[in-house]
Amino acid sequence: MFEKYPATVKLRNLTDNIDDIVLTPERIERMCVESCGFKMIYSSERVNDDILEGLSCLAEESRAVEKMHAMQRGDVINTIEGYPSEDRPVLHTAMRDVFEETINSDKAHDATGLARKEIDKLKVFLEEIDTSEEFEELILVGIGGSDLGPRALYHALKAYQKPGRRVRFISNVDPDDAAAVMQETDITKALVVVVSKSGTTLETLTNEQLVKAKFVAAGLDITKHFVAVTGEGSPMDNSEKYRHCFYMWDYVGGRYSATSMVGGVMLGFAIGFENFMEVLKGAHDMDRTALNKNMFENPPLLSAMLGIWNRNFLKHQTVAIIPYSQALVRFTAHLQQCDMESNGKSIDKKGTPITYETGPIIWGEPGTNAQHSFYQLIHQGTTVVPVEFIGFSESQYNDDIELEGTTSQEKLLANLLAQSVALSVGKNSDNPNKVFSGNRPNRLILGKKLDPYSMGVLLAFYENKIAFQGFVWDINSFDQEGVQLGKVLANKIIDIFRDPSNDDFPLGKAMVSHLNY
């Protein structure tokens, strides 16, 4: 469908003689959209007014905002027509529509009601452990969506951590992951939160057993220390095994679950209930913004469309997301999952193989560190990498030093802004090794300060951007069939480890034989 929209044809024609990026103060001033305390500045993208107009038309022709409405009100959008599929609504937005309740539909209303119930349970639980002062550490056992989002948010908001508390994460089935964490943990004061929607995730159940064995060996009462976050009715929904069971639902995808109890129990422990509610508030405000029909007033939609320009028309295969904020050290890894698992698809919603590019490869590390790492390639390499920069005017700890007339925060910001200019403008030189081609598209997302509210805004900004791209590409961004084959073959190889005489999978056997030396 994507290629049949008239705007697509128009946009393709606009790639013929595309202008260099001519950055002017006026352009920097004008190409900016503001919402929920953030500005997105897109003057360093390789676009002009015709292209922006075309992208706006494409958003309209593909009914992107209507599809966002459909998602938020709980229509069954996680589906492939004519084939067996998950056939579910997608309602992570209901997890945070818990304030004034703005979405008017039965399904969203029900989901919001259930979310509120868990929030109330969380409040009581947190009061209980605040009072008892039993716990100083929380170990979150989960993987993928039950790990990356919570981990990213924990690091982002560690500056707001309650005194005397800390959180650790165990995710990998690699036994060294759990061993390294357990070696540093005083388990007598540790709460273990096990997160698996299905209650059947191999890595998580294995690590739960590994951790549990340590508690049992130490004579500790599992039902005091272990908490479950799982689907209601899953094998893990068992109050005899856990101190508490918090629920999630099949309409909240793992990679979109950070604002459900998947992130909530851990964040509530670490930064307190009120701060967790601020995260939800920020995310909810951005969800509302995503319903604005005007692309120029809807930052996640505009960002999605600029990404489509870079991906489908300028043909760039990757996007670097580079936060100039050390606290966002794991945010790119979370977005890597959220984006690539959602939009790394090759069939459309009717099951037809598609002939255009979908989700790009998302990668990146925080700046300024990244400047001393891979920036050589993004400035002078043979492959152009669109960059999304993220920055904040203020630091979190406000523990800074002024040297040679500027603070570290100012040096950080100076570097951030300079890179955006350098990539788009470039520089000529008689020395070919000092030539910078410029025309390397990038945009800036600037906030005042990274705090619980703005973190919620930023998270939902990206979640909604990803959903918009899926809507325009006409793919299902909410399933993940691509991870199944690996699981099936891994189980066949596990069978070989279990019984080396097993001959069912000769390729696996040949692989395993390489290990025996």
Next chain:
Amino acid sequence: MFEKYPATVKLRNLTDNIDDIVLTPERIERMCVESCGFKMIYSSERVNDDILEGLSCLAEESRAVEKMHAMQRGDVINTIEGYPSEDRPVLHTAMRDVFEETINSDKAHDATGLARKEIDKLKVFLEEIDTSEEFEELILVGIGGSDLGPRALYHALKAYQKPGRRVRFISNVDPDDAAAVMQETDITKALVVVVSKSGTTLETLTNEQLVKAKFVAAGLDITKHFVAVTGEGSPMDNSEKYRHCFYMWDYVGGRYSATSMVGGVMLGFAIGFENFMEVLKGAHDMDRTALNKNMFENPPLLSAMLGIWNRNFLKHQTVAIIPYSQALVRFTAHLQQCDMESNGKSIDKKGTPITYETGPIIWGEPGTNAQHSFYQLIHQGTTVVPVEFIGFSESQYNDDIELEGTTSQEKLLANLLAQSVALSVGKNSDNPNKVFSGNRPNRLILGKKLDPYSMGVLLAFYENKIAFQGFVWDINSFDQEGVQLGKVLANKIIDIFRDPSNDDFPLGKAMVSHLNY
């Protein structure tokens, strides 16, 4: 030059009707090379015998191994002919040729002699602090090459850490980076190692001052707690300011400096002198292997050539490096720097703009975590991503659990091997959402156990692979002019922060004005 090699033309012809990957037990058995305790299995690459032969010819025609010899013996290879350039030898390999001393040249001999002197100084220093028991923590202040390599090695070898010791890192000019670390550190027992070859790195000097201020405020003696690793004669080479100064030299590039004192002081503190020497031994053994003229017996060269096949002939823009080892959690980030800063270049060694692709984008996260993150795209996305898997037969801590007949380590390995098969073989289905195209190239690098020796081997394997690719592409892999423009513009914006009336850089001023809200 690259495109003029006869083998390049031959290889291009071989892309016309390229076979599917037909994986058989025999192919898995055969397409394997072993060295220094590692196997590299390349049966899941999209190659056949003709292609391998062509790649071997290309390696010969480009004199890749001769250039490796030239590098290791200290020829001036960091240069662009006819233009001002760094004009230096590249001798990180001399940092570990400190055992039997195998390279027979004056320059390498001198460099090795200097390296030995620093190793001797390190030994004495470590004995001194072992005896005095003054320090429990080490804070490494550095960025880029002075951070990523050491950090990757520290995490990789944390299982070998001496009891009662730990290491923390401060790199980013973001003041929150230092603030978060300092909040968790007992500075009375902390050694601070400041690393900057030039002694002028903005981030490092700023963070040094920030950290120093805490020590001064606590009434501690800086000259007891602070150690420098820097170029001899740099502004930091000052024994009045530091307890010790360890040296590095301009022929050891930052991104290749992990086996110099840049990694040595920290690793010696963390895992002990003998373990650090094991790292050097492993790296040195792999440096020797890299001098083998037969591509099929030279894993870093073979890996380089397979990468060139994927990059220049199959046209893949990225490479995912995915270790199935949680301890290698930061190794990909180090390789991202080492590779992209080395080979993200657009001119050849004569300064001529090149018309072929050079260094790919390197990215990745550890498996099995990655399986629950971005594997959807690498299995079913519209962009093919070549993958380099790394794995080990044994875990580090040997603290494992058997569940349903297999250990976690076996489950980890089963997943690793299964993914290699799944990506290359694929799977058909009547349901288009369950179709896996296969033909997604990947290779496996398998070791017995991640320990100091094998870590050294693995590090040098990648360093040498990167150098080989640069040799074949005829680029200078050892400079980084691409990071200069950003620095210049950042300084102009710092001037604006220092004096808001400054009008020298209107674009910067327009950018800064977005911050003021």
